[in-house]
Amino acid sequence: DLNYLEENINLVLDEAEQAVSGPLQ
Secondary structure (H helix, E strand, O other), rough: HHHHHHHHHHHHHHHHHHHHHHHOO
């Protein structure tokens, strides 16, 4: 299902964004 795929991608992007913004601060 494309909806599931899109949700999964959004979750991964959110986690990656947090992982990147954490050490930078």
